[in-house]
Amino acid sequence: MTATRWQTWLWLAQRGSAAVLALCVLVHLVTMIVVVQGGLTAGDILGRTRGNAGWAAFYATFVLAVAIHAPIGVRTIATEWLGVRGRAVDGVLVVFGGVLAWLGWRAVAAVTGISG
């Protein structure tokens, strides 16, 4: 794939994942504002999320969108402010995305007890 096509699709992927994240973040913000009232224990959190396929699906999607969205943003900052150019910066992007996805899905499994 040429650099132009790759970069165009990166831009599209970032905007597409942004749209998904807009919904996920809205839900997450509202949820957090509601649940932090009255204090929060691990038992409180896990009591709501354990075995809950709905939350599992929601957060798994959230993690995927973040794993696509965040590394692309970091790539831009690396190029513009740190002067990292060329395909090296794309390698970092893929690795960082992989790490976020792995840690994120692991966290979803931990909190819901459901692992795909």
Next chain:
Amino acid sequence: MQATIAVKVWRGTSDGVWQAFDVPRRDAQTVLDVVTHIQRHLDATLAYRFACRVGMCGSCAMMVNGRARWTCRTHVDVVAPEGALTIGPLGHLPVVRDLVVDMAPFFDKAQRAHAAFVPTATRHDPFAVVPPTSPARRAADAGIECIGCGVCYAACDVVDWRPDYLGPAALNRAWTLVNDVRDGGQRARLQAVAGDAGCHACHTHQSCTRACPKHLAPTGAIAGLKRATARAAMRGEID
């Protein structure tokens, strides 16, 4: 109002010094008047460009107190109320000497952006009929008055951060052509303006739109290019 203005003018190439002059203050004085006074009466070796001196050609574009402007249309009263002026060569371009820059990279980028009309008809064909109120023609007309002065290019942070970024003027011109129903080079043009060196690097800072002396909005044009290239990519037309 002080009787003189304290002016600092860039002398040299990319290496150089700021040279100080005291210039008599006059009513309705423009920054171009100041530069001209220096060259005629104080230092004949000062190099600078101008042509029409009435805000039509864009040749006199320079950095005035850090901002890219047409010096013939910049009143001293507005930009230097306390009587201190700094005049430098137009930003983001190689300095030939003093206030003169090499515009070649700017125009090269316009070429790379395919910012030139690609004809499809000949003199034997009837005139193209383009309704002026059609959405495409309105979009083209909104950006068509660009005279290639380079002020937006000098104002753009992304041009600063990415040496190969095509820049607001080249992309604005490309957008007017994307909206030209007569043009035959659309696919190649969208290919040319896509990617990190093209429209996708714009972060909507709007410095270009703020700076444009003709009140054009390259920001909007570049957003349009993002939509056009996205559609092209999804049709498999970006290689």
Next chain:
Amino acid sequence: MTTAASARSRASRDPAAWHAFVVHRVSGLLLVLFLPAHFLVLGTALGGPAGLEPFLTWTRQPVVKVAETLLVLALAAHLAGGLRLLFVEFVGWRAASQKTWLAAGLFVAILCALLFALNVRS
């Protein structure tokens, strides 16, 4: 200034749009640095509530609550700025409404942060 090149673009910036950009970029950076830590912490729940509870105890300090509020602010600000960009890029750029968008975004971000700060209990 010793070179003509210094601070070339700075004075040309549109203040509202530039600050929106800085907020968007800095908030994004903060969030991306926070996320792996967030995931690792939640991952401690693999060991059941006993794995996660010690960390939650640590978060009950006021300074952590302040940091959490700032994170909420960062997230809400990044979302608001992002929505503005999605609108500009996919619907179209309107000169007149930029400042309105920016004001609305700032308002929503601060609102979220306040809602969180006032509701959270140590």
